[in-house]
Amino acid sequence: MLLEARNVSKDFYRETKNTNRFTAVNDISINVSAGELCVLMGRSGSGKTTLLNILSGLLKPTRGSVLLDGKDLYELSDRELSLIRNRSFGVIPQGQTAIQSLKVIENILLPLKLYGKADDKDISFARELLERLDIAHLETAAPAELSGGELRRMAIARALIGKPGFIFADEPTGDLDDENTALVFSFLKERAKAGSGVFIVSHESDAKEYADRVLIMQSGKIERA
C-alpha cells in the first residue's frame, strides 16, 4: 500500500499583516509506504498537524491531491472516504478524544461497531491491546476516571483495533512519562514491522530512534528529509 501526497497546500483564512490568507501547508509532496515508520518533527505552528490531517483524509487540501494506491481520497464520496478512514486508517488525534458516555473497551471497539459488530475475536484483540498498553485494568472504566496518559493509550488502542494499513499519530506520547513513551513508540514500530505505514507527528527527540525516516517541517514546508 502506498499513500502519496502530491503538491498539497492548505490555506486558512485569518487576518495577517498583508493578507487574510495563511498557508499552513505549502506545496508538499511526500509518500508513506507500508511497513515504514515516518516521524514528522518541527516547531509549533509549522503545519505538522495540518499535514497529518490532510494525509489521513480528515482535511481537504486547498490545492493538490492525496492518493491511496493511486485513488484520490478527496475525489471519493463521503461514504467511500469514511469507509477508508474506518478500514484502512487508524488516527490518534491530539488531546483527549474519548467518547465520554462509553466505557474504555466500548471506546476501543467503536470503529468496528460503526460498520458491523465486534465479535469475540475482536474483543480478545482489544483486550490484548489494553494489555500491551498497560491499561488492561481499566477495561470497564469510564473515560472520566482515566488520567491523561491512560486516555492517550486508550486512543492508541482504538486506532489500532481495526489493524489498519496506515496509522497516523499526532503527538501520541504528549501526556506520557518516559517509560510509557518508550512503550508506545516501540509498539508503533512493531506495527510498522508488521506491515502498517506509520506516520507520527512528534516533538519528542526519542521518536527519531524508532523512525525509518525523519522529516522536519518549517513554515508549511518540509525542510529536511
Added chain:
Amino acid sequence: MKSLAAKNLKGKPLRTAVLVILSALLTFTVFGGTVIVESLDTGLASLENRLGADIMVVPYEAATQKKFEDMVLQGSTGYFYMDSSKLEMIKNTEGVKRVSPQFFLASTSSSCCSVAVQIIGFEPETDFTVTPWIKKSYGKDLEKLDVVVGNDLNAFVGDELSFYGVKCKVAAKLDKTGTGFDTAVFTTEETIKELIRSSLEKKMNDFKDIDPENSVSCIMIDVADGYTAEEVLNDINLHVKRVKAIQSAEMISGVSDSLSGVSGIIRILMTAIWVLGIVILLLAFTLSVNERRKEFAVLRVIGATRARLGRTVICEALIACLSGGAAGICLGILIILPFNDIIEQMLGLPFLLPDAVSIIKYVIIAVILSALSAVAASGTVAARISRIDTGVILRGDN
C-alpha cells in the same frame, strides 16, 4: 449508532431528564388539550342529539329564572308546572307538526344518590325526544314504576329506588351523554304523576295546589316542513299566555359560543406551548451537541459518515422525545380519563369523552407530533454537526 445515542443519553442523566420532562409536558399538553376540545365537541353534539325538539315551551317564570336551561345544561334540579290546556293551544298553532308533554320533579335524596336528582316523565304515545335514545339502552316499553337512570347515577338495572316513598325499579341505564341528563331519571307520565301525587301528599312539593292530571312541565315541539322554528316560536309567544317558547338551537348556540371560546383558548395555548417547547428543545440540543463537537469529530476520525453523525443526533432526540411522549400520554390518560367528571364540572359545559378508537387516534397523533418535534428541534443541529470540519475541530480544541 442507536446504542451510542442511548448511551449518550444515559451518560448525561440530568440533561436527558430535562429533555424527557419537556417532551412529556408537550405531549401531555397536545394530547390532553385535544381530548378536552374533542370532549367538548362530542358533548355539544350529544346535547343537540338529546334535545331532539325544535322548540321547547316552559312556564314563563321557569324560562326567565333560567331554571330550565340550568336543568338541561348544568344538570341542576328543578320543577315547574303549567296548565295542560296549553298543550291543546300549542298543538293547534300553525306550523306545529307534533307535540309531546314532559313532566318534571326533583327527588329528595334517594338510595342511588347523595343529592337530589331530576326526574323527567314523558308521554310514551307522543314522545319523540326521550324514547329514541331510551330504546338504545332498553328495547322494551317501560312498565308502571319502571325508571331509566342516567349514566352518572349510582344505580344499576334491577335496583329498587324510592322516590317520595314510591318504590321504582331500574329498567335500564343510559349511555353517557356529557350533559345534565346524565344525572336525571326518566320514567313514563303514569309513573311521574304518581310520584308528584306522593310528593304533594307528603307536603314535599313546592307547588302545593297543582293537579297532576292537568299539569305539564314542558312541551316539546317538532316544527312542520315549510315553517321555520322562529315563526312558530313567535306565534306561540304571542298567542299563548304565561309561557315561554325556547328554540333549541338558540339554547345550544349559547353553549356552542362558550365552547368555541374555551376550545379556542385551549388550541391557542396548545400551539403556543408547542412552539415554545420546540424552541427550548432546539436550544437544548444545540447546547448538548456544541458541548460534544469534539466527540462528533472523533466519530468522523474513526469513519462515521456525515449522514451518520446527523442520524446519531436525531436518534438521541427521538429516544428522548418519544420516551417523554409516552410519559406525557400516560399522564394525560391518568389525569383526564378518570377525572373527566371533575373537568366537566369545572368547565360547566357539556363534556363527553370521545370513544376508544378516537382516543387511540389521538395517542397516535401525539406520538407522531412528539417524533416530529424531535426531528424539527434536532434536524438543524444534525445538519450543522454533519458539516463539521473534523480537522479544524481537532486542532481548535487543542
